[in-house]
Amino acid sequence: MVFKKKIEDLIVSRNTRLNKRHFLLELTSENPFPVMLPGQFAQVRVDGSPPTFLRRPFSIHEVDPSRNLFRLLIQVKGEGTRQLALAREGDRINVIFPLGNAFSLPSSPEVLLVGGGCGVAPLLFLAQFLARQHVVPKILLGFRTKEEMFETENYSRYGELLITTDDGSYGSKGLVVDHPVFQTEHFPFRKIYCCGPEAMMRAVAKIAAFHRVDCEVSLENMMACGFGVCLCCVTPTDKGHERVCVEGPVFNTKRLGWQ
Amino acid sequence: MGSLRVNIAGMVFKNPVTTASGTFGYGEEFSDFFDPGELGGIFVKAVTGKNRDGNAYPRMAETTGGMLNSVGLQNKGVDHFCREIYPRISPFNTHLIVNVSGSTLEEYVEVAEKIDSLEKIPAIELNISCPNVKSGGMAFGTSPASAREVTEAVRKVYHKTLMVKLSPNVTSITEIARAVADGGADVLTLINTLLGMAIDVKRRRPVLSTVTGGLSGPAIKPVALRMVWQVHKAVRLPIIGLGGIMNTNDAIEFLLAGASAIQVGTANFTDPLASIKIVRGLADYLEQHGIDSIEALIGVLQTD
Numbered sequence: 001m002v003f004k005k006k007i008e009d010l011i012v013s014r015n016t017r018l019n020k021r022h023f024l025l026e027l028t029s030e031n032p033f034p035v036m037l038p039g040q041f042a043q044v045r046v047d048g049s050p051p052t053f054l055r056r057p058f059s060i061h062e063v064d065p066s067r068n069l070f071r072l073l074i075q076v077k078g079e080g081t082r083q084l085a086l087a088r089e090g091d092r093i094n095v096i097f098p099l100g101n102a103f104s105l106p107s108s109p110e111v112l113l114v115g116g117g118c119g120v121a122p123l124l125f126l127a128q129f130l131a132r133q134h135v136v137p138k139i140l141l142g143f144r145t146k147e148e149m150f151e152t153e154n155y156s157r158y159g160e161l162l163i164t165t166d167d168g169s170y171g172s173k174g175l176v177v178d179h180p181v182f183q184t185e186h187f188p189f190r191k192i193y194c195c196g197p198e199a200m201m202r203a204v205a206k207i208a209a210f211h212r213v214d215c216e217v218s219l220e221n222m223m224a225c226g227f228g229v230c231l232c233c234v235t236p237t238d239k240g241h242e243r244v245c246v247e248g249p250v251f252n253t254k255r256l257g258w259q
Numbered sequence: 260m261g262s263l264r265v266n267i268a269g270m271v272f273k274n275p276v277t278t279a280s281g282t283f284g285y286g287e288e289f290s291d292f293f294d295p296g297e298l299g300g301i302f303v304k305a306v307t308g309k310n311r312d313g314n315a316y317p318r319m320a321e322t323t324g325g326m327l328n329s330v331g332l333q334n335k336g337v338d339h340f341c342r343e344i345y346p347r348i349s350p351f352n353t354h355l356i357v358n359v360s361g362s363t364l365e366e367y368v369e370v371a372e373k374i375d376s377l378e379k380i381p382a383i384e385l386n387i388s389c390p391n392v393k394s395g396g397m398a399f400g401t402s403p404a405s406a407r408e409v410t411e412a413v414r415k416v417y418h419k420t421l422m423v424k425l426s427p428n429v430t431s432i433t434e435i436a437r438a439v440a441d442g443g444a445d446v447l448t449l450i451n452t453l454l455g456m457a458i459d460v461k462r463r464r465p466v467l468s469t470v471t472g473g474l475s476g477p478a479i480k481p482v483a484l485r486m487v488w489q490v491h492k493a494v495r496l497p498i499i500g501l502g503g504i505m506n507t508n509d510a511i512e513f514l515l516a517g518a519s520a521i522q523v524g525t526a527n528f529t530d531p532l533a534s535i536k537i538v539r540g541l542a543d544y545l546e547q548h549g550i551d552s553i554e555a556l557i558g559v560l561q562t563d
Contacts, residue, residue, distance in 0.1 A: 005292070006291070007531060045530075053322070053323070053324060053325060222319055222321075223319070224319055224326055228284060228288045229284035229527065230281075231281075231330045232330065233316075234313065234316055234318065235316060240310075241313055
């Protein structure tokens with residue numbers, strides 16, 4: 001499916017600090033938004049930050065078509081995101097969207113969503129989308145500590161929420177792949193959607209391959225343009241180097257050779 | 260309203276704004292944003308003899324006022340271009356110019372010969388300046404003798420407008436420009452990227468998989484402008500100037516320094532509308548200054 005891309009000065013309708021490192025940027029417009037699908041992302045221009053030459057890509061975290069707004073979940077990592085964190089209601093931010101492909105629909109309802117850290121971002125939109133297909137997934141989210149947890153009540157609206165924290169301050173202790181949901185003999189899921197640090201996604205892909213379960217991951221390679229012309233964000237696939245910004249960011253782990 | 264038309268080696272461009280190879284795909288990727296047919300021309304992504312998968316990721320590093328890339332000429336080869344891409348893009352109502360690259364002299368000749376047969380491609384841009392391939396590329400463009408040799412070899416088989424894109428990674432740009440002119444080029448394009456590198460201090464490793472890469476963006480504009488000016492004074496061939504052009508003002512600087520047209524490159528990544536904004540900005544400039552033709556600006560820089 002081909003989506004029409006837009007470039008527009010969107011309006012910041014709200015900017016909510018979630019904790020020390022994460023914030024939610026809510027964007028709206030006078031113009032109706034195009035159709036957006038879970039897995040797609042937006043390329044955000046950062047004004048007022050001279051070291052930030054390129055746009056910054058962020059997954060679409062949540063969409064509210066009735067109010068014509070969408071949200072980006074952003075982790076403060078460097079100068080660019082620090083500047084974006086300062087955005088105030090009413091500010092204009094130049095955005096190219098929606099970009100990239102989308103998660104595919106599951107063929108059966110036994111679905112597990114796995115996210116780690118800021119990688120939980122596209123999974124809320126996905127859970128929302130699945131709900132409309134009457135799919136109620138289990139949602140496993142990994143955080144560093146209890147203090148760093150965010151948006152959990154939002155996720156729990158769409159499925160059964162499972163939590164891990166690195167230090168055990170909430171949920172089960174350890175990494176997401178250590179969670180009991182993966183330790184069962186008869187793995188109950190037919191499809192896994194995963195987003196987070198690459199090491200985590202590879203570990204989940206391995207478990208999926210072991211149980212012969214379909215697994216889709218959303219990759220986060222460095223990119224310059226975000227719409228397919230610079231060829232900087234490529235990843236090796238069964239068809240050679242493919243662009244994460246156009247053929248991705250969502251890939252089936254079989255195509256990546258992650259077994 | 261003043262005319263934006265420019266004549267470059269007998270080719271008429273509706274305006275002097277074109278897009279740099281490797282920054283504009285095949286033009287189609289921009290169709291959601293504006294009609295690429297409104298541009299003076301499109302320099303499409305480099306084409307080589309065979310399919311090339313390019314260099315390993317990471318291939319890009321953001322730098323102050325620009326970026327490094329080491330894509331390494333990823334493309335599906337000339338036969339794929341002629342068969343699959345050319346029929347798709349040939350309806351664009353503007354000049355489509357193919358950037359031709361190779362690892363050997365024979366490869367350049369092979370690709371040029373095949374592109375010569377495509378009716379809607381009025382020119383090629385010989386890329387003897389890519390810094391990101393192990394053999395060929397920039398190696399041809401950094402010595403006057405080899406730059407001349409590859410230009411001559413392609414000239415023999417290519418019958419339309421032959422443009423040659425020069426590397427800035429040389430001691431004397433005018434010496435290379437003269438050699439390429441002697442080899443039979445019709446137009447000079449300059450500059451390609453500057454060789455550079457970036458280091459990840461946390462990992463104490465190079466950012467790029469290839470260690471070094473090509474620097475582009477506004478950081479290189481003063482270097483590019485200087486080289487266009489030097490070559491304009493030294494060689495009689497028309498010049499297409501590029502290097503860090505972000506806006507109308509930058510484009511006019513290149514015209515004044517001696518470029519007959521310009522290419523917008525890295526700016527396409529950060530603002531996909533950059534090139535079309537420059538087309539409109541140049542028209543406004545002519546009107547504001549009461550100038551009849553954009554050609555009146557080319558190379559008129561006063562230095563005394």
